[in-house]
Amino acid sequence: MSKNLRINNKQFVDETRKLSFIFNGKKLYGYKGDTLASALLSNDIHLVGRSFKYHRPRGIMTSGSEEPNAILQIGNDDALTDPNVRATEIELYDGLICNSQNCWPSVKFDIGGINNFLSPLLPAGFYYKTFMWPASFWEKYEYFIRKSAGLGKSPTKQDPDMYDHRYMHCDILIVGGGVSGLIAAKIASDDNKKVLLLEDKELLGGSLIYDDNDTSKIDNQKSSEWLKKLIENIKNDKNIIIKTRTSVAAYHNYNFLLARQNLTDHLSVNDRNNKIRQRLYKIRAKKVIISTGAIERPQVFHNNDRPGIMLASAVKKYIDYYGVRCGLENVIFTNNDSAYETALSLHKSGTKLNAIIDIRANSSSEIVNKVKSLGIQIYWNHTVVNTKGYKRINKITIMKLNDNGNDVVGKKIELNCDCLAISGGWTPMVHLFTQSGGKLKFDNKDNIFVPDKTNLNQLSIGSAKGDFELDDVLKNSIKDTKKFLQIENSNFDKIDVKCSKEKEKKNIWLLPSDKPLSKTKPFLDYQNDSTAKDIKLALREGFKSIEHVKRYTTTGMGTDQGKLANMHALGIVADTTNTNMGDLGTTTFRPPYTPLTFGTIVGRNVGQFFDIFRKTPMHDWHVDNNANFENVGQWKRAWYYPKDGESMHDAVQRESKAARESSGILDASTLGKIDIQGTDANEFLNRVYTNAWSKLQIGKCRYGLMLNEDGMVYDDGVTTKIGENHYLMTTTTGGAANVMSKLEDYLQTEWPELDVFLTSVTDHYATASVCGPNAKKIINKIFKDLDLSDESFPHMSFKEVKLGNINCRIMRISFTGELSYEINVEASYGKYIWEKCIEAGKEFNITPYGTETMHLLRAEKGFIIVGQDTDGTMTPVDLQMDWIISKKKYDFIGKRSLYRSDTIREDRKQLVGLLTDDPNEILEEGAQIVKDENRKPVNMLGHVTSSYFSPTLKKSIALAVLKEGKKLKGQKLLVPMIDKTIKVTVSDTVFLDKENERING
Amino acid sequence: MFLINCPYCGERDQSEFISGGEAHIARPKQPTELNDDQWAEYLFMRKNIKGIQFERWNHAHGCRKWFNVARDTSNDKIEKIYKMGEQPPKL
The missing domain is CATH 3.10.20.440 (2Fe-2S iron-sulphur cluster binding domain, sarcosine oxidase, alpha subunit, N-terminal domain)
Structure with a gap:
């Protein structure tokens, strides 16, 4: 040093x-x-x-x-x-x-x-104006613009730090631990309220805690001494929880606030190990008191941005709190009394103060008189017109203001300085108030926006409300807090406050200069380099709304969100357009108040905690047997089981061949399962499915299709009649929760008269599905006493049997087209029954297959998958599933929509099969289908929804939705890809075993 | 994020609930009797007003019950909560 x-x-x-x-x-x-x-x-x-x-x-x-x-x-x-x-x-x-x-x-x-x-060439809107044309050059411009955009560098590796979230509830939340917040906390606590007090700095006390000013006294003590005693008192108060280094980021409706606490950022890196870095508090408060204080405004003049130009309050804090002089040759430039406190601090610390420039004509307040008495030169009615020093200020030029304050007169005076402390008055921190939906009003006396109307149970006090002098801050905070909390008396009622009172006020948003505006650089937004000139340019170019001016000039859009710039921008717009600032309004204050790390926002929800994942009871077996998994909703489903380095294609070909030729086994536990009971259960099924359920006998299963009220296919699955008034419905894996919600909705709201009870039992049962020509032999080995003959246990039927003590529900149903048994057991026996099947099937080469093979096998049979072959725009008629729509039923969900003018159109997209002319060519799912690729624009007729290579048929097969597809059977169409065009023929949707012989083994 | 006073469970965070859109749109008893326009009115047409709106809400992560809410869409203030089947209050 x-x-x-x-x-x-x-x-x-x-x-x-x-x-x-x-x-x-x-x-x-x-x-x-x-x-x-x-x-x-x-x-x-x-x-x-x-x-x-x-x-x-x-x-x-x-x-x-x-x-x-x-x-x-x-x-x-x-x-x-x-x-x-x-x-x-x-x-x-x-x-x-x-x-x-x-x-x-x-x-x-x-x-x-x-x-x-080059700055004359780079005015507001430069990028918009310059890079508009030629449009084809944008790609080239973009590279350079992106390179010059942005400030810091993002980390490139995963964040190893830990973050945390926590809910908090309190009677009174106080945001800001300055003097008014502390008084409010004490009053609330004395009334036995549970108080949460948040302070973004490491210490409580705000700016008063380091105030060494003799002119302000509380109860005849130095104000900072008085405050220290109050803080000690509050720290020992059991009703008050204090969180320091905690900054409120957002204030939402219903008094819901988010606050970020820094826990380790102040520690040396070695001391941070295994500690949570930041914690996000989600706070619900009965009442909120905002005591966030105010920030000082700079003044706007030519070259007001040089290093060494600082806010006067900052210069004071660096001396009084940190013991650091910001310069050895100081000058103060102000329009109000508060900068005179900086003068006193400079004087007290023995730091040279060359002069004070004040745009006011004079002031005779106590504090100004005190500075006058110290013999410090004060230039009344003067303004700074220029500063010098490229990397650090070294000189300023000042001139006298004319009577109107809109021009400068007289001789230039040069003053040396290495630190210029500026003050343009104070702005209440109303960010949180407005975030919460509060409306502001403009105070013409102090040129500030202050809190006005709110719908929430909240109060702003202290300088956040526009009180800047110590006696106002304290007395109004006490009075307002008592009223807000409906308290008659407090221990502060007899408080005695003495402080200097400001007598003269003057504010000029854009100070005049001896040069024309075009030759000056009076900065408003330091981070975004927008000047008063840019604001005026935007107004000249027709941007009138303050929101438009903000976006055009980027004023207030940096990481600081214009905390310093916004008021001057508004002031200059108001002056230029002759508008009252109150009528102009402000730009919107959006959360967060200060930037949050991504880590804080996501908290613990990273890695495996990013989302819940659900595993079937057989999951470990799949892992042990080398399965690859696919996400289906939140489920991890075995996708395929590669052997000896097989590719996915090879594994799926092997698995599906085995299932068709001998036997395969699928973990079907993830299918949604809803237990339906009640005397009206049958009627309920009739209303929610398109087909008829009245004649279903106990022990039989039936496939059902469920529509939305708009007639579009919503879900499908097999429902089994387990007993009189007792059914087990299965749904698609992904649709389970939605189907449950939908059914509950109808039962509670449309048909409350029905005696039906729904219970989700998806997690309660595990399902092993054994299929293939040898399935019967395998099941027979496990359930030796069970009669599996077609007469006793035909396709689409159900038996409840015991294996030792285990209750097994066996359904003979098939999604593959093969003879197939689904064994449902209580979830805890899932792995046992699975292993039992594997063991029994060993001699038949029972092959576990995953969802990919399941998809292939069902596609060969033309069975749809809701959500893959349908997308919420397909009716059963579009799917060529007219057979499942009951003609007899008076009503079911979606019935009326099936003959709306739109749903009976014949040129709707319909489900068809596609065969490629080259049987080895596999179409891509999602690929578009066209008739004529040369006629531009190309008319797209539909797209491929499912596509596989069938090892049994030894050719590629696909399902697709195609405009007027039903009429196009046998037609040749084209599927253009990026590098080739594939020729296809429209076919039936059933590719294999049209006679349905395989389901009987 | 607002608070909703579930008529069965008490006051809970909005994140426990799902919204079911406009309330008091009864499913027609005889849909087949309706022409396309009348059916479309039921199926598609919903109000989207600034002010007090009657809505259905479901305590999805709680009791799973549906109920009605009169909510001011301009400030999310909930004026009234009442059970399914009850008539909308005069507000």
Whole structure:
């Protein structure tokens, strides 16, 4: 530290704990308690980044979350690095590594800086205007635009950190642990309310905690001393839960708030092992008190963006809290009294203050008089018209304002400075209030938007509500909190507050200059490099709505979301268009208030916890037998079982051949199963399925098709009559939950008179489906006493038998076209019965097959899969399944829709079979079907829905939906692919065993 | 995310519920008697109003019961919750 920038201040910074960190490759030192920003400033580093568009050198400007410039890349690990971290918010830790962003080769010498000289060519809307034409060049432009876009670098590897979510409930949530929030917390707690107090910094107390100003006193004590006692009191209060380093990101309806707590970001990397990095609180509060404070506004003048130009309140905090001088030659530029507190802090710390420039004509408040008495030069009714110093400010030029404040007069005065502290007044932090749906109103006196109407049980207090002076803050916070909580008396009722009162106010959104506006750079949004000129240009070009101006100029769109820029942008628009700011309104405040990491948002829901996955009772067997799995809904289903390095195609060919020639076994446990009981169960089935159920006998099964009320196929499956008034319905795997919901809906809302009870039993039963010519022999080996003759146990029937103590429900039903038995047992016996089948089938080469083979086998038979061959636009007639629509039933769900003018159109898409002229050519599912590929635009007639190579038929087969498909049987059509065109012939949907002989073995 | 006072379970988070669209659209007793326009009216036409809307909600991750909600679509304020089969309140 060449310059003496640290002053003795042991209160908040621990000088016994020296920490080293690396900034742009250089090793530097700071202390425990520093932020990265205060540590950099103590090393005389202001220049930390380059601006987004013009690559102008930029320095630390603030001391909080509103920081537009000092956003750095933290860490250099591919997995752990964080872009766009505000140096003003991150607490210094030992070994911190950080780098400047948006500059190359270095922040001190940045090639992109040339943009600054090209800036007259880069006005608002430059990209929109320039890259419009020729349109075909866009691909070439895009590469360069993308390269220059963005600030930091994203991590390239998976985030190894742990994140957490937690729900919290409270009577009163207080957002912001400054003096007003603390008072509200105490009042609420004294009334026996459960209070949750959130503070985004590491310490409670807000800005008053480091206030060393003699002019403000509470109960005759120094205000910071009084506050410290209150904090001690609150820390020991059992009704108050305090979460520090916790920032509210979003305030939603019904007092639902999201807050992010930083748990390890302030620790050295080695101390973070096995700790949760950040936690997201999902808070539901009965009442919310917003005490988020205010942030200081800059002033808008030519070259107001140089490193060394800072908010006056930040300069004060760096001295009073961190013990860091931001410069040795300070000048203050203000339009209000609050900057005079900075003057006193500078004076008290023995830091040179060359002058104060004040745009007001004079002020005679207590605090200003005190500064006057110190002999500090004050230039009343003056403004800064220019600043000098490329990488650090070194001079300013000031001039006198005319009487209207719209021009400058007289001689230029030059002043030396290496730090210019600016203050343009204060803006209440109403972000959360407006996020929650609250409406703002404009306060003409202070030129601020303050909370007005809300539908929620909430209150804004302190400077978040627009009270800026200590006596107003305290007395109104007490009064408003009591009223909000309906409390008569509090321990603060007799509070005695003394503070300086501001007497003169003056605000000029865009300060005049001796140069024409076009020759100046008065920045509004530092991060996005938008200037007052850009706003005026946007207005000239016809953008009137503030939302349009924002988007055209990008004002307020950076990582800081315009926390500093927005009010000036509004002010300049209002002035230029002669509108009242209140009528203009504000742009929308959207969550999050400060950026969240993706890790915080997803919490524990990563890797295997990303989604629930469901496994059948036989799952381990499939794993042991080398199955590959496919996701069906949340289920993991065995897809195919490759042997000795087989490809999927080879495995599926082998599995399906075995199933057709001897025997195969499928885990069908995932099919949805609904137990239906009640005296009206039969009537219910009649109403929900298209076919008739009245005559189904006990012990018989029937295939059913379920429609939506619009007539489109919704689900299908086999339902078995287990007993009088007792049925077991099966549904598709993916549709199970929806079918259950739909049936419950009809029962509860449309047909409450029906005596029917539904129970989902999908998870309660496991199903092994044994098929093939040898299936009967295998089942016979297991169930020796069971009569499997076609007379006793025909196709589409059911038997309940015992295997030892295990109840087995066996259905003789078939989705493959082969003789097939489905054995249902209680889930816990699933693996046992499966292994029993495998053992019994060994001599018949029983072959486990997965979903892919199942799909092939059913496609050979032309059986549809709802959701693959249908897509919510197919009626049973479209599927050529007219046979399943009962003609006799008066009504069923979807019946009326089957003869709407649209559903009876003959040119609807209909399900057909497709055979490729080359039997070895396998169509791609999803491929389009056309008649004439040369006539442009090509008329697409339909698409392939299922396609396989059938080893039994030794040719490729496909199902497709085709416009007027029923009429096109035998027609030759084309399936154009990217590299060739495949010739196909429309066929029947049943490719194998049209006579249905195989189901009898 | 709002809170819904399930008439069977009490006040729960909205994430436990699913919305079933506009309420009080009874399925016609004799659909076959309706012409295409009348059937389409039942099938497709739904109100989408700014203000108080009567809706069906289901406590899907709770008791699985359907019930009716009168909700102000402009601010999600729930004015009234009442059971299936009950008449809409006058609001």
